[in-house]
Amino acid sequence: HIRVGDQEVDSWSLRGIRYQFQRWLAKEARSDGVRLGVENGWFVGDKQIMRETLWLRVQPRSASSRAIDLELTWTPTDRPVTLLGAEGKSYGGLTLRFGPRSKTMITVPGGRTSGDLMVTNLPWADLSGDLKKGSGDLSGIAVFVNPGHPDYPPTWMTRHYGLLAVGWPGVTPKTLPAGEPVTCRYRIWIHRGTPDAAEIQRAYAEYCATARRRRADKD
Template sequence: MNMSRSFKSFFIFIPTLVVGICVAVLCDVFSAQEFVSTKRMVVVRALAGEYPLAPVSVTLSGVKIVSDLIPTLRDVSTGAFIPTQLLSRDEKLQLVWIERKLGRGQTKRYELIFVKPKALKGAGLAEAKRVDGAVEFFINGELITAYRYGDAPKPYFYPLIGPTGKPVTRHFPMKKDVAGERTDHPHHRSMWFTFGDVNGIDFWAEGARCGRIEHRSYEAIESGVVFARVVAKCDWVGSDGKQLLEDTRELIVYCVEGVRLMDFNITLKAKDEDVRFGDTKEGMFGLRVACSMQVDGGSGRIVNSRGDENANAWGKRAEWCDYYGRVDGDVVGIAIFDHPQNFRHPTYWHVRTYGLFAANPFGVRSFTGSGDGSYMLRKGSSITFQYRIFIHKGSPKEADVASAYLAYAEPPHVSFE
């Protein structure tokens, strides 16, 4: 599912709906007084391959909202009700759910119905909770990550907890004196988005002459049975105090078991002048993996979708890249997926054997030794980047990372019948 193709009217919410409203129904039968059928069928088709786990959505165009009732889906073949959640986007209302174990060529049919909230029974819960200087994300009460700002020159996500319950990114510099951790590159803050040459200003590093990305406001904080979500506005400000860019950034954390599944989407807009992204390796959407996962001095390995491994993956283009190794004895991996709609897809990877792991479409000459990867964003124009983070147990082959990427790049086809 492409959860963020445009941010232009992305945050317009329907006034009669509660933001983040969700639906979770696991019972088999409702009485006639507890639900209303729309007589409309939603069809899901696995056209491109197999989908072990795939977030999907359908736009509720032409569907009349029933007063005091909430839309959800009922599986025609089994009668089971599907946990769903509403999302307002691009002035449209979407119904979102997660398909599991959808085989190649398989078709599923659902009846769109409306139910009373009091009739619903609970499934899992994804929560986004606002605290001082952060929004914390929980799945069934377990902390997964947090969007943080104010204590550093840029917002970042820390910690990042994997499916074994252990952190998969480095603690430093948020926590110092952690046994066994390297303390190089203090600007590598767990998971972040920034760039090293924006009109000649370095937003990647940190220091008096560097730029700052300042959190301005929250546009949405949502919880539900399918996902938790935060949307924030940020300003890119140079050392002279002049604003170059504004961004709208979104993190969606899906309510799934056995893996961690997140979507990070960001739209950058040039404010008062043209903005040039220079050709540098220092960018853009990045992670610093846990030290035990590093290739250098750790148990780690790097592999991308084109088969490049370890140091040979640096500067190469690929649809996805995976960094995996042991954390407290268990093998875990982090895969980053580059969306097909992204600029210069498949992206270049600034991935290092010492633990840095970043997607960067602008560093063409820096990576290849030729060409010019710089890009001019004209005044008032915007550019959007979309990434999925898939944190798994085992190796990329054992976790079937290729199928997980397919679910992102070519999700199941969803339509009304």
């Protein structure tokens, strides 16, 4: 749900709001990967309420995995914008949906989960299974949250029917002041097999180390 002034719109059902591509910021293919950048706008009626930029860095694949780094920045235009997730679920934020499977395993830092999680604080979560239906091969995708993320670690929702959702800002409303950007960074880690929590944690630690180096280089 999104509030602007005394008006509330629903980004899940696209009630009262629309998202519109504005321009490409970058389209680069290099030996060390691909970099894409795009600017979008959030519109209520004819009025743009939010400027959104998305940067993707797609890294070369290794023998068993590939990493895609995402950076999302939102800047309200001339009025504050309040974001909030659905009560009891915190639907919204970065969300991955998976196709039909016969096997599903969701792993979080505490290990494999047997039930769905709601409004749960996590630095990462992984869903693995027979993602290529009929092949018999097992693989998966983890979402890693940058340690500099607002309200780290944010709340999540996971569902065994095939959903990983970082529900920031969660069920507690967050108001973004006009003209002040907010940035959220993530890594999508695509892998073969079904790594356990310790293996995924090592990959997450590598991501955090890379994020710290990039921040140090910028400083």
